Structure formats: C-alpha cells, structure tokens
Amino acid sequence: MTCRSPVRKPFWRWRSNPLRRREDVVEAWIVPAAWTVAAPGGTAARLLTAHAADDRLAQQRAERHAVHTVLVTDVAQHAPALRSPGGKAFAEVRWTAPDGSARTGLTPVDTGLTAGSGVVVRQDGHGTLATASTSSSEAGIEAGALGAFAGLALIGAVQAVGAFARWRLDQRRADAWAREWDLVGPQWGHRTG
Structure with a gap:
C-alpha cells in the first residue's frame, strides 16, 4: 500500500470555496x-x-577645520580630573573664533603639558570646539x-x-x-x- 501525499493547491485562498471567509x-x-x-x-x-x-x-568635514589654541592651565602627567578616550585629559584652552572674539573651552589634550603650550583642535564654522571629522x-x-x-x-x-x-x-x-x-x-x- 502506498501513502499518497496531500496535493497542495497553490492560491487556495483566492479560489471560490463555500468555506472561505x-x-x-x-x-x-x-x-x-x-x-x-x-x-x-x-x-x-x-x-x-x-x-x-x-x-x-x-x-561636517568641510565645516570643521584646525585651529591653534593655547593651554590655559597645566595638565599633570597623571591628571585625576575628567579623562577622555586615548589617555588624554580635559583641559581649558583659549583661541580666537572666526569673528575675532576670544573664546575658551574644554578639550582633550595630552597629559604633562604646561600652561601656554600650543594645542591644535578642531572648530566648526561658528567657532565652537568640535570633534575631529570622520575620514571619507x-x-x-x-x-x-x-x-x-x-x-x-x-x-x-x-x-x-x-x-x-x-x-x-x-x-x-x-x-x-x-x-x-x-x-x-x-x-x-x-x-x-
């Protein structure tokens, strides 16, 4: 005796059927x-x-550009303050914005720097500190x-x-x-x- 598999009827739901709802x-x-x-x-x-x-x-890559800043305070070699990624510490820097006004802000810098050291950071078109742009x-x-x-x-x-x-x-x-x-x-x- 052979067992027959049920016949599959494709699209059965679209066919006319008295039991179809x-x-x-x-x-x-x-x-x-x-x-x-x-x-x-x-x-x-x-x-x-x-x-x-x-x-x-x-x-963002087009707007952000490098600017030279001056470190306002010393950064200890083992700065206990806020730490940023990459072993850097946040420190206050001073720079001149595109409109000529003097600005200050916190940015990650290498540890062990003294006040008056030059630090290169990125700023946007408004003169605000910004993170480095991503590469293409x-x-x-x-x-x-x-x-x-x-x-x-x-x-x-x-x-x-x-x-x-x-x-x-x-x-x-x-x-x-x-x-x-x-x-x-x-x-x-x-x-x-």
Missing part, C-alpha cells in the same frame, strides 16, 4: 502586500539614509551601516504590521467560530461530560 481573502493579500511594500521600501530607506548620512558627514572611508562605513539599519527597520516594521494584521484576523475567525458553535452546538442534543 472574508478574513481568508484579506489574509491572502497581506503577505504579498507586505513584501511589495517592504522590498522596495526597505531599499529606498537604505539608500536615502545612506546618502543623507554621507552628505551630512561630508558637510569611515564616513562611508558609517553611512552604509545607518542605511542598512534604516532599511532593516522599515522591513521589520512592515512585517510586524503584517503579522499583527494576521493575528487580528485569526482572532476574528476564532470569535466567529465560537459564535457559530454557540448556535449549532445546542442542536446536536445531549452533551457528555
């Missing part, structure tokens, strides 16, 4: 609709985010990562909405089944139990 048809369209939105939408979100991030980082290769990696995250976030959101809609349809089917069972069940006569 409206929820079945809606569910049949949810998955292709979700993929239709997710695939191009995720790609568009990835590309737009990557280009925007790359443009913003290129703008680092900016490309960062923009690519941000773009990938944006694309995946959009795809995840679309799939989550689709999963929630399918769950809600399952709830509606279960509720309808319970209502129908309440109508038909008593007609079957005596229940055991």
